[in-house]
Amino acid sequence: MKLLSVAVVAGMFLAAATGTTTTPTTAFLATTTITTTTTTTTTTTTAAAAATAPSTTTTTTTPPPPTTATATAEAGNSGSSATTTVALTTTSANDNGNNNNNHNNDNNNNDNNNNNNDNNHSSNNIQSKKLTCADGPCHTIRILHLSDTHTLHNTIEDKFPMPAADILIHTGDFTNFGTDAEFESANKWLGMLKPRYKHILALTGNHDWITPVKIPRTWSAGGDYFKSRLSNAKLLLHDEVTVMGLRIFGSSWKGNQHGGRPTGFGTIPSELDILITHGPPFGVFDWCGAGNWGGSDELRKDVEQTSPTVHLFGHVHEQRGVWQRDGASGRYLGGVEYELVPGSGRPFATPGPPPKSYPSQLISNNAMMNHPGHEGWKPARIAGPARLIIAKLIDGRWHFHACGSSAVKSTEGCDE
Numbered sequence: 001m002k003l004l005s006v007a008v009v010a011g012m013f014l015a016a017a018t019g020t021t022t023t024p025t026t027a028f029l030a031t032t033t034i035t036t037t038t039t040t041t042t043t044t045t046t047a048a049a050a051a052t053a054p055s056t057t058t059t060t061t062t063p064p065p066p067t068t069a070t071a072t073a074e075a076g077n078s079g080s081s082a083t084t085t086v087a088l089t090t091t092s093a094n095d096n097g098n099n100n101n102n103h104n105n106d107n108n109n110n111d112n113n114n115n116n117n118d119n120n121h122s123s124n125n126i127q128s129k130k131l132t133c134a135d136g137p138c139h140t141i142r143i144l145h146l147s148d149t150h151t152l153h154n155t156i157e158d159k160f161p162m163p164a165a166d167i168l169i170h171t172g173d174f175t176n177f178g179t180d181a182e183f184e185s186a187n188k189w190l191g192m193l194k195p196r197y198k199h200i201l202a203l204t205g206n207h208d209w210i211t212p213v214k215i216p217r218t219w220s221a222g223g224d225y226f227k228s229r230l231s232n233a234k235l236l237l238h239d240e241v242t243v244m245g246l247r248i249f250g251s252s253w254k255g256n257q258h259g260g261r262p263t264g265f266g267t268i269p270s271e272l273d274i275l276i277t278h279g280p281p282f283g284v285f286d287w288c289g290a291g292n293w294g295g296s297d298e299l300r301k302d303v304e305q306t307s308p309t310v311h312l313f314g315h316v317h318e319q320r321g322v323w324q325r326d327g328a329s330g331r332y333l334g335g336v337e338y339e340l341v342p343g344s345g346r347p348f349a350t351p352g353p354p355p356k357s358y359p360s361q362l363i364s365n366n367a368m369m370n371h372p373g374h375e376g377w378k379p380a381r382i383a384g385p386a387r388l389i390i391a392k393l394i395d396g397r398w399h400f401h402a403c404g405s406s407a408v409k410s411t412e413g414c415d416e
Contacts, residue, residue, distance in 0.1 A: 147314025
């Protein structure tokens with residue numbers, strides 16, 4: 001696939017955000033509970049190239065970023081706490097029904113397993129009981145994190161082959177402008193990936209809203225407009241799903257959010273295994289060179305209050321990187337991986353890791369496209385690989401580590 005021209009990239013990052021549109025009052029909600037059983041065949045491919053070893057810089061100043069195009073319409077109550085959280089259970093054929101028992105171990109009567117399924121998503125008791133799992137794939141789960149591919153999806157594996165995984169998660173910005181043609185191409189690509197990945201989860205990003213924000217039906221309560229355009233993935237609007245025993249909550253971008261300091265995430269459940277958003281919390285992988293950009297104060301507060309074990313996002317291209325908590329010291333290791341000059345060994349600056357008190361075990365910004373504005377408007381390209389993350393059930397608790405990073409001491413499961 002031909003890379004974007006400088007003119008197109010410039011338009012993508014500099015499109016004016018001053019226009020106004022009529023504001024629909026319908027909240028952008030997900031309102032349906034679904035149970036899906038999926039049977040697929042996984043094809044193993046070569047492992048992704050390891051990301052450049054990150055390092056942390058604290059005070060370097062780079063040119064300020066161009067203004068990222070963002071949608072401008074308001075979504076009424078779309079970000080309010082009234083947003084409905086929906087639980088969807090996705091079970092692969094290899095799970096053998098064991099996920100029904102993951103959060104109900106106090107009940108030892110196997111005859112009640114099916115009845116327990118309705119209670120799996122109660123936020124009041126999910127984390128109060130240790131998980132158990134029969135021998136099988138939910139002991140070790142491979143997760144592949146992608147973000148901000150911006151129509152370059154068909155070029156990813158030209159340089160960075162995508163490894164085998166159980167769950168593929170894309171945290172938004174499939175497109176540059178959210179046009180039907182761009183979505184059609186992205187959805188076709190997702191369809192080609194379905195035989196390789198048992199579960200595909202996705203969010204919308206701010207660029208996915210640039211054209212749709214002006215179309216009233218995009219604000220429908222069920223999100224059918226976007227679901228139809230990404231039909232080969234499970235699109236999470238503001239939903240919780242349980243996949244292979246992992247509690248995952250996704251909050252898609254909504255057209256009323258501001259690219260520089262987003263708000264309107266609504267209620268996020270407590271003690272998730274994985275939280276996925278398009279953008280970062282404030283102060284975490286949101287440094288643009290002249291200050292913080294793209295991080296949300298509201299989301300930072302939500303993360304500190306709800307304590308997700310893993311947080312996956314993108315949005316801030318020059319901050320692609322990973323923070324991994326060191327089990328011995330409790331400190332975060334890692335940092336930014338994105339380099340203005342590929343192979344230079346000089347990653348883009350970032351203020352530093354979150355404090356020890358920050359709740360997450362693993363934090364991944366994997367905005368995969370480069371930042372053309374910081375590179376003198378060089379052509380858009382995929383600058384880094386999809387990030388492979390290993391989830392392992394140890395003593396009834398999920399533990400996560402990212403592959404291909406010098407911050408990670410354990411490589412167990414990375415080369416399978």
